[in-house]
Every structure is written in C-alpha cells, then in structure tokens.
Amino acid sequence: DELEKVNRDLNDFTHIVSHDLKAPLMTIESFSDFLLEDYFDVLDENGQEYLDSILKASNNMRELIDNLLTLSRVGRINTEYREVDLGELLAEVQEELKPQIEMKQAIVTGYDLPKLVTQRTWIKQVLMNLIGNGIKFNETNPPRVEITCTETETGYQFKVRDNGIGIPEDQHEHLFKLFQRLEHTNHYPGTGAGLSICKKIIESLGGEIWVESQEGYGSSFIFTVPNADIGEVTDSQVSQAIHADGLVER
Structure with a gap:
C-alpha cells in the first residue's frame, strides 16, 4: 500500500544519502591523517587541538552514517x-x-x-x-x-x-x-x-x-x-x- 511505498522510498533515500556522505568524509579523514603523521610536531598547541577536534568530529560523523545505514536496512532487509x-x-x-x-x-x-x-x-x-x-x-x-x-x-x-x-x-x-x-x-x-x-x-x-x-x-x-x-x-x-x-x- 501507499504507506509501505513511502517507507521503502524513505529507507532507500537514507541508504543512498548515507553512502554519498561517506565519500567526502573519507577525504577529510585522509588529509587529517596526513597532517597527523607529517605535520603534527610543526603545529602549535592550538593547531594540535584543532586537528584533534577534526578527527573526533570525523569519527562521530562516520558513526552517524553507519547508524543511518543500519536503520535503513532494518525491516527493509531480512537476513537469513x-x-x-x-x-x-x-x-x-x-x-x-x-x-x-x-x-x-x-x-x-x-x-x-x-x-x-x-x-x-x-x-x-x-x-x-x-x-x-x-x-x-x-x-x-x-x-x-x-x-x-x-x-x-x-x-x-x-x-x-x-x-x-x-x-x-x-x-x-x-x-x-x-x-x-x-x-x-x-x-x-x-x-x-x-x-x-x-x-x-x-x-x-x-x-x-x-x-x-x-x-x-x-x-x-x-x-x-x-x-x-x-x-x-x-x-x-x-x-x-x-x-x-x-x-x-x-
């Protein structure tokens, strides 16, 4: 019925958006890792704190995306x-x-x-x-x-x-x-x-x-x-x- 279709569309939308969000996040994480490995000692205390905040925010965003993907799968996908x-x-x-x-x-x-x-x-x-x-x-x-x-x-x-x-x-x-x-x-x-x-x-x-x-x-x-x-x-x-x-x- 119509409600089931709306739910399917919403779940599909969540799934697609979550996947698309992972691409820019991976870029942020990659460049943050480069900074951490190659330039951490060059940064002053404030710079190190900023980098730490970026890494924490990236980890939090990854967890949010993973949770959205899990939610989109529950009910939409019956595992064995x-x-x-x-x-x-x-x-x-x-x-x-x-x-x-x-x-x-x-x-x-x-x-x-x-x-x-x-x-x-x-x-x-x-x-x-x-x-x-x-x-x-x-x-x-x-x-x-x-x-x-x-x-x-x-x-x-x-x-x-x-x-x-x-x-x-x-x-x-x-x-x-x-x-x-x-x-x-x-x-x-x-x-x-x-x-x-x-x-x-x-x-x-x-x-x-x-x-x-x-x-x-x-x-x-x-x-x-x-x-x-x-x-x-x-x-x-x-x-x-x-x-x-x-x-x-x-």
Missing part, C-alpha cells in the same frame, strides 16, 4: 533465518567488544542462553549495542553486564542487566528515540542511535523491548524474540537475505 546458539553468539560479541571490556576491566556473563531460530545478524547487533552501552555508561569498578533468558509461550525473553549509572525514570520515554542523548550521558561518546536501532530490530522480528532502571542503580534492558519456525520462512525472505548488501552470514 537459522538456528542460533546464543551462547556462541555471546562469545563472538565478547570478542568484538574485547578492547572496551579490557579497557574498563568489565565482566560480561551469560546464563542459560538458548538456541532459537531467528535472524542472527540482527540479534548480534542488539547484543553488541546493549552490552556495549552497559560497559560504556558505567563508572562502577568493575563494570558488570549479565545476560539471562527465560522461555515464553511464543519464544524467549532476554534481560541485559548492568551495574552502570542508571537512567532517571522521567527519561525512560525518550530513551528509544533516534539520536536521543540524555542529559546525564552527554559527556560520554556516541550518537544516541544505538537504542533506536535495537528497538527497530526487535520490533521487525515481532518482539518488544523496554527498560527497567533508576538513576544510580544500573539498568535492565528486556526484549522478547519469537522463536521462528524455520519451515515458515518465505522464499522472499531468503531472496532478500541473499541480496542483503553483505549483511547475511554464509
């Missing part, structure tokens, strides 16, 4: 359905987050994680975002992130709990809005798109996501995932997975 061992997937996430985990000496643990039929790429993205946030927005020593799961009638309910800075209750309703930065997190790096991506992914899979948190007492992000019947995955979904811009894992 398969049986996913969540314990093995968590181990992959821990390996990819190893620099952050080691830098803050964080402890990430998972308990009773099941196997389920779902879209592996997207579930991994959700875990990356939620666990990464649990480490980043955390001043406790050591930061702890715990992933647990309970079975429901239609699938599974996951909880990602941390001992971080927590979220004021009056800000919960704004938490999943696109590029929303909460006041007490403004000094942390990031674009504020991670939770929006999580929400869109989980809803595209037929689940829900919400938060339970108080400021100063950590946060629990809870989401549900239906356990898909692999026999019910349609040919069109498989076709979309094959043409998923490299997202599908083979």
